[in-house]
Amino acid sequence: MFERILIANRGEIACRVIRTARRMGIRTVAVYSAADAEARHVRLADEAVLLGPAAPGESYLAIDRIIAACRQTGAQAVHPGYGFLSENGDFADAVAAQGLVFIGPPASAIRAMGSKSEARKLMEEVGLPVTPGYHGDEQAPDFLKAQAERIGYPVLIKAIAGGGGRGMRAVHQSSEFLAALASCKREAAASFGNEQVLIEKYLQGPRHVEIQIFSDRQGHCVHLFERDCSVQRRHQKILEEAPAPGMTPQRRGAMGQAAIVAAQAIGYVGAGTVEFLLDREGNFHFMEMNTRLQVEHPVTEMITGLDLVEWQLRIAAGEPLPLVQEQLSIHGHALEARICAEDPDQGFLPASGRLVHLAAPEESLHVRVDTGVEEGDEISPHYDSMIAKLIVWDETRERACARMLQALARYRVVGVANNVDFLSRLVACPAFAQADLDTGLVEREHDFLFPAATEPPAEAWLVVVLAELLREQETALDGARSDTDPHSPWHLRDGWRINSAARRTLVFRAGEAERSIAVAYGERGFVLEVDGRATAVSGTLGPGGQLWADLAGRRINGTVVIAAGKRHVFLHGRAFVFAAVDPLLPAGSGGSAEGGLSAPMPGRVVALIAQPGKRVEQGAPLLILEAMKMEHTIIAPAAGTIKRFRYGVGDQVEDGAELLEFEVNRG
Template sequence: MFEKILIANRGEIACRVIRTCRTLGIRTVAVYSEADADAQHVRQADEAYPIGGPRPAESYLRGDAIIEVARRCGAQAIHPGYGFLSENADFADAVEAAGIAFIGPKAASMRKMGSKAGAKELMQAAGVPVVPGYTGEDQDPALLQREADAIGYPLMIKAAHGGGGKGMRIVRESGEFAANLESCQREARNAFGRDRVLLERYVERPRHIEIQIFGDNDGQVIHLNERECSAQRRYQKVLEESPSPFLTPELRAQMGAAAVQAGHAIDYVNAGTVEFIVGQDGGFYFMEINTRLQVEHPVTELVTGLDLVEWQLRVAAGEPLPLAQDAIVQRGHAIEVRLYAEDPEAGFLPGSGRLERLRLPAADAHVRLDSGVIEGDTVTIFYDPMIAKLIVSDADRPRALARLRAALADSEIAGPKSNIEFLERLARHPAVVEGTIDTGYLDRHLDEFMPAAQADEAGDADLLAGAAVAELLAQERRTRADAAASNDPTSPWAVADGWRLGHGGRRSLAFLRRDQRLELSAQGSAGDYRIDGIAAATVEVRGARLAGDELSLRIDGRARRLRALGDGARVVVHDGERRLRLDAVPVYRHESSAAVGSGNSVNAPMPGRVVVVKAAPGDAVEAGQEVMVIEAMKMELSLKAPRAGTIAEIRAAAGDFVEADAVLATLESA
């Protein structure tokens, strides 16, 4: 076994590898960019070295700099994690040439899978089922149009090099093909440097099932069963689980055998994932092999009881696979979701900024957290905005879903917006609960997972009352603490009850829920209140007590128990099913919100890099016409004209970095 390894990655995967190495007594070396100098993987590793600027191309994609660090510090192996250089065959070759072990598959295996077209042809020759399509090198648009028409619609255009949902388009009729082809090729060229595409029949309402495989240097290849990843949005996985609620034992055995067959076809060594698309009739087709450890590998670990990173290290050190196929057992059910800094209500726009509060459930036998950040850290614009992976397990699927819902209820993120509320709705949706969701369901029915555009005061009356009471109790607690620290701790003014001579005074409260202002008034103190303004009615609250984050109270005679968390700037209340998050605002000053894009400008919605400018001063544009494309956090954002008019100015060029809300283009006055 190795004595010291270098981790050529960042974030939660780097911390994950460090954790396993620590249990095995292996010293770890981290590398970091300028943006990650204070990151958790840097703090947790035994040694850490800077390798360049904040952009990936200046640091984590610099294979030469990483190998030089490994040489200098005496690392015997390099673990690439996932993303960045993990599937770069040239990097794997360079690591081996430097006399350092690469903890992953051989470069030759990567190259065979580096092209989706070549991989498909190889798998077809090996007898692995593939989807009908075109994988030829001739990329003449007219030929591609003819091939598409011959394959039939619906059809998918896919970048031949790359992954992660980039360079993929669904075409439903012949007349839409040319425009989608151009868009797909441009995205592939920007993301992967090559614009070759392949065409394949699109399977309607498919399931996405992937099989975890492992191979060793003795030629053994086994599988560790499946993970289902059918809950997806724009080809990005949202929820992963094992075992699949869709597979029968017979189909599971067939897919496992096909995955092993695929591994043998490319002489696979170390961890890999064979991805299949599965039709409603149970027919399954090869998609690709991810020649690395997957983000969702903890799901497999929890149902098999294995440490896949440890297996990676042992195989890379020359040891045989620790277990044979017949020794692999699967117990219980596991589910993973990813907590992101993003705004689902704004098209899942990635977020960035300081994590002012990061509250996650306590890890135990049923809950696991893989994270690369802690409270106070910053989610930077330069990398993926994932905050943590939340993985739960239990004896069966209903219990695992219950664990997931409880764990999400215990989670709260303040600073950048997050997808927690979206995930809570997902975990309760019938398509997930009943195990019927397909890969396109979220895109077809996204509104079912979004909160109402306006606050539903009647439906959320108890939550709103709880939030008000939590804030009132917090005000009283702060007043008592201030009085206790003053020169007159017994002053009657130490009671925050709004008392006035001759009558019980009123206290006013103001909150923002999204962009809606809510104003309440209350009389009373010490847990007994009369609150006006909730669902246009008066609510009587008695016996309210806040112990930690547990709020117990009687609302109009009904006893309720809620979770309540506040810090003076905001309050979050949860009843076990629903979440209400309110921002506290000044009572006597209405917050003015600046108009976003007055109708005369195109603004950057977040920090990013301009990819392409599609208009020039003097150009006439229609409302909704694409003016510019920016890239941020692995995502392209199309910026469109707010109205019809003539371009007056273009204030950014391709390659420029821009800040959030920057004006990138203006229109002449209407």
């Protein structure tokens, strides 16, 4: 077994590999970019080497610098994680050329499956069913559009070197094709260095089911059952589970055997995943093979009781598979939710910033949290937006869903937009609860998953005011302790007045709702009046914004965190954001589309679509930004005219930067 390995990755997967390596007594070397100098994976590793600047091309994708780090530290093997260079045959060759072990398949296997078009051809040759499509070398836009017409809409444009939903677009009609193709090619070139695409028939309402396989150097291969990854947004997985609901033993056996055939056809070694589309008639179609460990591997670990990273290390060291197929079995059901810095209500727009407050549920036999960040860390715009993976297990799917809802209710993130509330709605969605799954579930259940904004419940208004009053008292006590006269009555915040009780009014706003809350001070707390209803309240503040409140005899627990002037209230598994309103300040005049449009995130301008001086209609695409490996289109907020763009293609822009000058048409 290896004494020291280098992990050529960052974030959550680097931390995940470190955990297993440490348990096995293997020393770890982390690599990092300038942006990740204080990252969690750097802190956890036994040693770490700086690769270069934040840009992936100068750090995590720089093969020569990673090889130099191996020589510098004496690492014997390299674990690529997933993403970055994990499916790069040149990297695997470079590692082997130095006499080191690549903890993954041989470069020949990576190349065989690295091109989705070549992989489809190979799988057809060995008898696996594939979806109809075009996967040739001719890439002229008009030719590809003609192929889409031949296949019949809807079609899926897919980067041949892609993964993670990047460089992929569903096209439902001919008029959309060329714009979608251009977007795919830009995204594929930026993410994978290869803009070539294939076209395939877009199956209506399929499930995305993948098989985990393992092969050793002795020629043995097993499958570790399936995962259902149908719940996706923007063709990226957000909720995975194992085993797949409704899977029959016969279909599981057939899909598992097909995955083994695929692996053996390319001389595979190590961990891999063969992905299929499963139609409503139960027919499965080969989609692609990922020649690496998958993001969602923990659900397989939870139902099998195995450590897949340990299997990777043992196989890379030359050991045979630890178990044969007959020794593998499924126990219980597991779910994984990807907690990301993104705004579901804004098209899942990625977010970046500092994690002001981060609290995860306690880990146990039933709950696991895989993360690469801690409170105070930055979510960088240079990399993907994942905060953590929340994994739960229980004896049945129904109980696992209940566990997930409970765990999500305890997950609290402040500082960046996030999808925790959305994930809670997703798990509670009747379609998901009944396992009515397909890759279009999020769009199909849009009304349930994206409900109209509602006003916070009365309890939330009481809690935010109570927390404010308790903090005032805490601040006063802190001031008293540092004062030369700590017993001065001027430090008290008990509302005492001569011959009368003190009353005051606090004003808070949540979204469009605003409330004036009258506060009266009592002997054991406060009396708060909201909309003419008075409630006696008291409570205690704890660390991290925890609040134990008594609302007219009803005890509840919550959390109230202050960040950027906002009060983030977590109560009964929901999150609410309040702003304190100073009634002495004049109300703002509100926003306007007139003047300019600002960047919703830091990023790089990749395309200017509209022409200055020409009229555009409301909703017309104006400019495309690329950030966190995804594209975001800036659209016209109203009918109008672009006066000028402030940035050109290739320019980096900061969050909030004015991108262009826009004049609304009044006629």
